[in-house]
Amino acid sequence: MTDRGGDSEDIEQQLVAAAPRVYGFLIRLVGRPDVAEDLMQETMLRAFRSLETYLPEGKFHAWVFRIATNLARDWIRSRKRRPVTGLEDDSDALPATLRGDARPEAGLVRSEQAQAVEMAVAQLSDADREVLLMRYYGELPFKEIARATGEPLGTVLARAHRALAKLGDLVSEEEP
Amino acid sequence: MKRCPDKTEWVLYAAEEVSEGRRGDLEAHLEACEACRRDVSALRRGLRALTALARESPVRPEGLEALKRHLRVAAAHRAARPAFAKATADRPRVIAAVWRYRWVAAAAAIVLAAATWTLWPAGQPVRTAQDADLSDAIAEITVAVEILETDQYAGTTPNGSSRLEKGPNLPAAAGDAANGLKTLPADLCRLSTGRPVTGQVNVDGRREPCDPLV
Numbered sequence: 001m002t003d004r005g006g007d008s009e010d011i012e013q014q015l016v017a018a019a020p021r022v023y024g025f026l027i028r029l030v031g032r033p034d035v036a037e038d039l040m041q042e043t044m045l046r047a048f049r050s051l052e053t054y055l056p057e058g059k060f061h062a063w064v065f066r067i068a069t070n071l072a073r074d075w076i077r078s079r080k081r082r083p084v085t086g087l088e089d090d091s092d093a094l095p096a097t098l099r100g101d102a103r104p105e106a107g108l109v110r111s112e113q114a115q116a117v118e119m120a121v122a123q124l125s126d127a128d129r130e131v132l133l134m135r136y137y138g139e140l141p142f143k144e145i146a147r148a149t150g151e152p153l154g155t156v157l158a159r160a161h162r163a164l165a166k167l168g169d170l171v172s173e174e175e176p
Numbered sequence: 177m178k179r180c181p182d183k184t185e186w187v188l189y190a191a192e193e194v195s196e197g198r199r200g201d202l203e204a205h206l207e208a209c210e211a212c213r214r215d216v217s218a219l220r221r222g223l224r225a226l227t228a229l230a231r232e233s234p235v236r237p238e239g240l241e242a243l244k245r246h247l248r249v250a251a252a253h254r255a256a257r258p259a260f261a262k263a264t265a266d267r268p269r270v271i272a273a274v275w276r277y278r279w280v281a282a283a284a285a286i287v288l289a290a291a292t293w294t295l296w297p298a299g300q301p302v303r304t305a306q307d308a309d310l311s312d313a314i315a316e317i318t319v320a321v322e323i324l325e326t327d328q329y330a331g332t333t334p335n336g337s338s339r340l341e342k343g344p345n346l347p348a349a350a351g352d353a354a355n356g357l358k359t360l361p362a363d364l365c366r367l368s369t370g371r372p373v374t375g376q377v378n379v380d381g382r383r384e385p386c387d388p389l390v
Contacts, residue, residue, distance in 0.1 A: 008251040012244075019243055024233035037239045044243055048250050114228040121229070136226045141193050157184030164187065164222030165215075171225045 011051060014060070015044045022068050025137035028121060029072045029130060039075060043068040065138035066148040069130060076126055113171075120170045128163040131156055178205060180212055190219035 022043055027036035047064050121129055134145045142160060146153040181202060188194045189202050206213050235243070 008254060012247045012251060015247060016240070016244060019235050019240060020232035023235045023239075024230060027233055028229070037235065040235065041239070041243050041246060045246055045250060048247055049254075111228070113225075114230070117225050117228045120225075132226065135191070136229065137231070142188065142191065143193075154184055157187045160187045160191075161183050161219065164190070164219045167222035167225040168218030168220070171221045 008048075011048060015048060015064070018061075018064060019044065021137055022064060025065065025133050026068055026072055028118075028133055028137075029069075029126075030075055031122065035075060039068065039071045042071055046071075062138060062140050062144050062148065065134060065140065069134060069148060073130070116170060117167065120167055124163050124166065128159045131159045132163045132167075135160065180209060181205060183215060186212065186216050186219060190216055190223060 019040060023036055023040045026039050026043075027033055030036055030039065043064060046067050050067075121132065124132070130149070131142075131145060134140050134148065135142070138145075140148065142156055143153060146156045149156065185194070185198075185202065189199065194202065206216065
């Protein structure tokens with residue numbers, strides 16, 4: 001994805017090209033393929049519509065991930081507010097790799113190590129996971145993540161430290 | 177050994193987001209601090225572990241098609257609104273231009289209101305020019321209709337001579353013959369709307385304007 005600009009057709013193409021990465025980000029953030037797909041579509045539409053009136057600060061790329069993050073946050077928040085009925089099957093809330101029904105063609109399963117990392121990432125707190133995924137999928141520097149999430153840089157770095165240390169420990173255990 | 181830097185700074189260091197100057201200081205500290213070296217090593221392993229995740233996850237073809245369709249619709253909407261967008265963009269400039277004269281406009285409005293209040297005769301209902309024009313027009317039409325109706329009853333000839341006394345259905349007209357006027361009964365003097373009016377008619381058949389009985 002290039003920095004912002006271009007006509008409608010160009011922007012459409014950029015957004016469609018970015019869809020798999022934004023979807024990969026969202027599916028790991030919300031844990032549900034159906035929700036992730038809806039949120040991805042909404043992200044792209046909002047990005048497209050907002051381009052008429054809003055000149056994003058910084059990169060177009062960062063801006064799209066900022067929209068995706070906000071939408072995912074809203075969804076996670078609304079899900080937490082929803083009362084638990086006891087009748088819901090919450091197995092969909094886990095990433096597909098952890099439910100054992102991942103489609104290999106979906107690129108979610110690559111190796112045992114990848115699966116272990118998926119599991120470790122899924123077990124992080126929502127806030128910690130959000131920082132790591134924004135860093136990896138959005139390729140955003142931590143300062144940009146702080147701006148996008150509206151959190152102080154120190155808070156973002158503390159979350160990143162906690163999450164990366166957990167992942168680092170996991171890898172050291174896996175390595176012979 | 178100096179005090180250890182904050183752990184958050186090691187995150188920036190591991191992610192290569194520190195300035196060159198600061199990097200030198202941190203590396204100097206690392207050489208002497210085993211605990212910080214372990215910390216940085218774990219962070220680097222964590223960053224490396226992330227790369228095991230697939231960077232892209234294929235979207236279902238139906239989902240991708242739906243996205244393209246939605247974007248096309250949004251693009252069509254966008255293309256249909258350039259005039260609106262331009263008008264919206266111009267609006268602040270128009271408002272700014274008018275806004276400059278806001279005090280002049282307010283003062284003029286106050287002066288006008290005060291002058292109207294002072295000069296308007298006491299007890300006179302306020303009528304706008306438009307109201308007056310409308311009333312005049314209605315009055316003219318009313319008179320014209322009444323004249324036509326009266327002429328029909330009185331049998332006035334086109335050349336203006338009176339046939340009032342010869343009218344076949346003419347009821348006895350009460351009036352002041354001395355001044356050459358006859359007062360018509362109400363049922364003779366109705367407007368086309370059916371509303372009765374009083375009125376007088378000249379002996380030659382010409383009608384004076386009537387006043388409604390209401």
